[in-house]
Amino acid sequence: MLKLYSFGPGANSLKPLLTLYEKGLPFDGQRLNPATFEHHSDWFKAINPRGQVPALVDGDRVITESTVICEYLEDKYPTEVKLRPDDLADRADMRVWTKWVDEYFCWCVSTIGWQRMVSQMAKAISAEEFEERIKAIPIPEQQLKWRRARDGFPQDLLDEEMRKIAVSVKRLDDHLRDNEWLAGGMYSLADICNYAIAGGMQFGFAELVNKQDTPGLIRWIEQIAARPAVKQMYAEVPMERLAAKD
Ligand SMILES: N[C@@H](CCC(=O)N[C@@H](CS)C(=O)NCC(=O)O)C(=O)O
Numbered sequence: 001m002l003k004l005y006s007f008g009p010g011a012n013s014l015k016p017l018l019t020l021y022e023k024g025l026p027f028d029g030q031r032l033n034p035a036t037f038e039h040h041s042d043w044f045k046a047i048n049p050r051g052q053v054p055a056l057v058d059g060d061r062v063i064t065e066s067t068v069i070c071e072y073l074e075d076k077y078p079t080e081v082k083l084r085p086d087d088l089a090d091r092a093d094m095r096v097w098t099k100w101v102d103e104y105f106c107w108c109v110s111t112i113g114w115q116r117m118v119s120q121m122a123k124a125i126s127a128e129e130f131e132e133r134i135k136a137i138p139i140p141e142q143q144l145k146w147r148r149a150r151d152g153f154p155q156d157l158l159d160e161e162m163r164k165i166a167v168s169v170k171r172l173d174d175h176l177r178d179n180e181w182l183a184g185g186m187y188s189l190a191d192i193c194n195y196a197i198a199g200g201m202q203f204g205f206a207e208l209v210n211k212q213d214t215p216g217l218i219r220w221i222e223q224i225a226a227r228p229a230v231k232q233m234y235a236e237v238p239m240e241r242l243a244a245k246d
Contacts, residue, residue: 002025004030005030008031009239013054013066014199016069016070019073022227025079035124040138051139066196082186101193101194104168107161112165114149119149165208169198169209169214169217173215180220181220187227195221195224
């Protein structure tokens with residue numbers, strides 16, 4: 001059976017979770033606890049040497065990178081439910097959106113998320129324990145991000161990331177005012193992968209994402225949240241644990 005290592009239904013982990021539920025594929029969900037730095041433990045780095053979730057185990061193979069996992073599921077397990085347009089130009093459009101979320105949109109939202117939430121985790125432990133934890137992080141950029149979560153992100157970086165978030169929100173809204181979905185006139189991986197990042201912004205970034213300023217984006221978020229597979233996923237997969245020290 002497929003096995004998915006994740007932090008639960010949020011950010012990059014949400015992409016394969018939504019894909020699995022839309023396709024109705026059974027899987028064994030393995031939830032790691034970010035508050036105990038479980039993803040940097042040796043046993044998990046033996047699965048994903050980058051020490052990050054999500055990671056999909058299929059037989060003797062491990063697939064990493066959230067969007068790549070979604071594409072892999074479509075390639076390997078074709079189902080009645082299709083999450084990619086058949087038309088190759090539409091499919092290319094879909095990939096422009098998934099590439100954009102992976103390379104641009106997710107990073108600015110991530111920095112602000114770390115400043116607001118991960119910093120609580122990073123500050124909750126002693127300096128000694130923190131240094132031990134840092135040593136176990138395989139990606140140098142992630143080490144720096146954890147340090148900044150503890151010590152504080154530079155204000156000019158936070159300002160720049162907020163500027164990029166505003167640009168991203170406008171890009172999505174501009175498109176979604178005139179189009180039901182992001183690509184190919186159908187619900188696709190472009191929607192899943194962008195929803196994974198944009199889906200909660202009407203709460204966390206209400207000054208930017210609201211009915212008045214971004215009606216297209218709000219309509220799209222509500223439309224995705226109302227999908228049976230999305231509702232089922234949220235009902236069955238508990239939300240992320242951020243503070244627990246178990
Ligand atoms: N490009 C990767 C990014 C994965 C990623 O950033 N995962 C986050 C959770 S959303 C993570 O594991 N963060 C913990 C850390 O890096 O310490 C993907 O799309 O899968």
